Amino acid sequence: MSRAAQRRRVRLTPTRRHVAAIIAIALSTAFVTVMVLAGSLVTASLRASAEQTYAGVDLVASTEEYGAQAPDIPGARDVTPVLTSYAQVTGPDPARPAFVQITGELPASVQPLDLASGRAASAADEVVLDDSTARSLGAEVGDRITIPRDQLAGTDPSAGDPAFTVTGITAPTTAQALGMGMSGLHVSAAAAGLVFGDATQQMTNTWFASVAPGEDASAVAAAASTSGLAVRTGAEAIEDQVQGMMQGFAFLGAILVVFVVIALLTTAVVIANTFTVTLAQQTRSLALLRTLGASRRQVAGIVTRETLLVGLVGSALGTVLGHLFVQAVLLGVWGLGWLPGVLAVPVTVLSIVLPLVVGVVLALVSGVLPARRATRVAPLQALRPEPPAAARRFGVREGIGVVALVLGLGALVGGAALSSSGQAGMGIVLGVIGGIVSFVGLLLLLVALTGPLARAVGAVVGRLGGTPARLAAATTRRHPGRSAATIAALVIGTTLMTMMSVGARTADVSLARDLADARPIDAVITGAALPADAATRIGDVRGIAATETAARADVDVHAAEDMTLYAASPEQIAAVSNRDDLAPELHDDVIVLGTDRATRFGVSDGQRLELTGADGATVTVTVHVDGNLHLSLTTPATLHALAGDQVQPVVLARFAAPGSPERGDADAMTVAGDVQDVLAQDGFVEAQADFDGVERETYGQVLDVLLGITLALLAVAVLVALVGVANTLSLGVIERSGENALLRALGTTRGQMRSMLGWEGVLLAFIGAVLGIVLGGVYGVAGIWCILGGAFPVTITIPWVQIAAVLVLAVLAGWAASVLPGRRAARTAPAQALAAADE
Template sequence: MPRPAASRTSWLRERGMGASILVATISSAFGAVLLSATGYIAAILRADPYIGSSEVLAVVLVVLTVILTGVAVYVAAIVTANTFSTVVAGRTRRIALLRLIGASARSQRSEVARQGLVVGAIGALLGLILGTVLSAAGIALAEPLLGIDDVGYGVVQGVLVVPALIVALTTWAAAWVGSRRVLAVTPLQALGGSVEATHEAVAGRRGRNAGAIALFVAGAALLAAGIALGLVTPLGVVVAFFGGLLSFTGLVLGSTLVMPPVLRLVGRMFGRSATARLAAENALRYPERSSRMAIGVVIGVTLVTMFAVALETVKSVVTASAGGEVDPEFTAVIDTFAGIMMGLVAVSAVIAGVGLVNLLTIGVVQRRRELGLLRSLGVSIGQVRRMVVLEAAHITIAAVVTGLLLGTAYGWAGAQSLLGSVAIPPLWLSPTFVAPAVPWVPVALIVVATAVLTLVAAVVPTRLATRVAPVEALAE
């Protein structure tokens, strides 16, 4: 007898699924808006009698669109994979019971992957509609405000389906990757609950840890080589790009090695009170869960900081090569471009923030028994609330500090490897080597945004944590 349609879709009401749909929606809408903006700008350029035939501008616009959409999809994929990994950890008991009655691990994993495809498809469709509406509204507002003549650009185009398809397939793949934990669930775990890898289990993954370290070391070597080559030719930025990609991938894969020491240092900032120590221990006891929460924010902060530092360092390199004199128009162009890029890259930071809120919420739901035990031992509702807020602050501060350091290093390396050999008038000095230039206003904005993110991320988990009744939680 087939299951009713309501029961087949009941999993959509689980914690984490709504946020995953939101992440897919933002990514798909962002891709649609970028494609529409690129197409509209290209239509304006084609209508210009002087630069309408420029193939270079068209290529630059396409490359920029692909890169920014790819970045948003990359962050969304990591957030989605982490979400499904956490969801699977919460389903450990149910999966083990199904294994006990004969279900295979692969069939369970296929079910999770199918759910990821459904989530991705829903989010991609909503994002496609939202992105198309926003694009049409943006063009309608831009023409009278900027005095642009109608260039006959139609917003509804088949190419807008491309980012939606990419988002749906990426979410499906991310759910498959995030559900790999299903293969390790045994029928004996039917007696337990949510299972997260302990510090000892994470440390025992020698193959993955060794691979992450190898990628990071190789990437760091290429990054250094790109900076050195950049003193001779601008092609050094190509080597530096691959070095940054490899090293950052190594950091993501080895996040359970990188984040715990940072979390331990940050934990000392909160003092030695019982609540602060509980918050710090919660972040360190299960490094995989904490690392999943932090790594999305690390990526978002790294991207925003990288672009800000890169553009500020570009001005420093140009100023040094020119002997201290820079055309004010050049500075204005760089500042304008920096503002646009920061706004676009901020979408990835928003996706990372959604991921943090989502994972913190799921974590509290899966720790009902633990919170119930604390309440039964005499911990007050206020202390539970402070513990959850401190845990959110613990993870976000560690993630922001790591992201600021990585973003500064990557941004400086990119600018230095690109322009280190370029001579600028009037003095035409080359090669030019400068220290990283840090724009303090964007950094301050990142810190303020982090404080806001911490408060927002803790609202829902705190409400859920304070509603836990000790007797009910311990009975689960």
């Protein structure tokens, strides 16, 4: 056998010792695979939606303004307006309504309908349903559907709701299969006036057209385009819509990339730790190879081959798991009835090659430093025992770490200050740089900090856990490099989870408080006339906690326009406002308004205005500027003095708190919709409502969703970090087999051995979690200040319950990660104290 073949057969490390690294790579590459497949599904969905919109269309013409006449396009035929509106319709089962998009059916030469059953609509009372709409309504060809008359533009609201006969159902489309196509129905040209109104040209600024056979659509579009008219081919319109929609996903894509990088970084720490420890255990084997004549290059080649094999196995496993996971999700979504059919996972070259390349490169890069250390093993080390690791002292590396930490934290503070002064862009950039630099500084310091931290925490746990806990603390201090690598993986996960929790909670409270300060009243209902019991009827809506009857009037305040004043007593404002400090500010002869409105009307805080009252007498009022309050408030007596009886009725309302008995499971949009239904009843004349509470709650819901998504994604990094804890403990058991056997020979019980490993896992997890929580809290506060400091008053809010949960879960996970290693340590035979530990 050749020497090269012999070298290829040499294995420094048993495969079982690389299991943790393989698992870490598999998790990360599976994450990459899922992200690639998610991107493919999003792109396919957006393209399918665009293709559904422009299916079969040769030309798309559009103008900037609505209401223009149909354009004259030389070479085109059947130039038809694209008419759309929206309504909630009901089918055979009134309990199954559907919100749909109504479109005017186009000529078959422009966009033929692909019917799965039935025929096209022709009469004024006929419609064609999309497949998804038919399934939502439970309707079939021949059934009748109803559209509320008040949702149709061309009808008398006092008449009954018109009914339509379903004459056809379209075939399922790719967009609907991917969940992107909106439910819709198509009405005939004869029904256009009923649905869209008589002046249909006022409803659109877009027209579809076809070209004669043999005509070049691109040439026709280019010749017809002018400064006021844009004409594109159907293919160009599809690409434009896809690109425009993809831009909306760019920010989300950037966030996903960040989390992928985080998971990969955590994996790199785990892999590097694995290789470092396993190669350290094989010091004598490496030295023996060097004694037998192996060169540094040959040793490096053996280590690199093992690293490459680990990367290939882990990335291949992760790629397969990622595809299977996405397929399982698609099956689950179909099983829940959210999609009409089972979709096959979109396997592409990118979804296979990219995770494989990422996994292999990740393994090779993570193994560079361990491989370099392996080549430095001297032949004489085969004849002498490996000395215990010395405690890390402050040197050049630690000095750089201190400087980086201080400069990074200083940059964070500077970024927050810049943002607060109105330079948000520079503040965010400086804050990001500061966060990265300070985190790198901490990682550089971690090896030196591990010993003191383990000593401090070990003194506490030693009192709780007795001798096993003290031995665990001593082991952690004796191997600071290995312990620091494990702690680093945990620090990454807990730092990011804490940062997101603190940042999101602070943003939620800050935005909610700012919106409450500016828009303290959830609903303001006005009208030319309101019934006497308007407040009672609106208050009966589920989700409305309080209502008060008020008034408003337009008053001349010597500005370019009249100021709309709302009048309510302090008691009424206290009942319907989300602010406790607003009611005390209301007094007779005082107008309370916000900064923007004060600027708009040219008034300032404390200014006294001499206004003409309803009876011609002079009324002196004082301006009080309150934050950015969007209403101008005064008392009923002051408004009566200024406007007399020339006032309009107003109802002010406050939403019940989400989840309260008065609110139930209704969201803000549902409450607003129910209020709108009341306003459509008799007695409400030209009534309209402003729902500021919807905006405030929507912001909170968006933040909650983003937080949930980010925490779910960060869970991957935390899972990888926990694999690192288990890996460190497992390798420590192998490394200390002789030491463990000696402990057993000296009378240590199996339970004490398991307890020792458990305390070691808890100790590592606790140190990593506490460091991560402290650093994450700083990053969360500083980061959100950099982002929002220039736009909103930031209210620092720490979610103590979530942070406590992170700490408890990290400690429990550290203990759980010690179970298998503890069982192995407990099985160590006392006789092994006399045997070599090297396997």
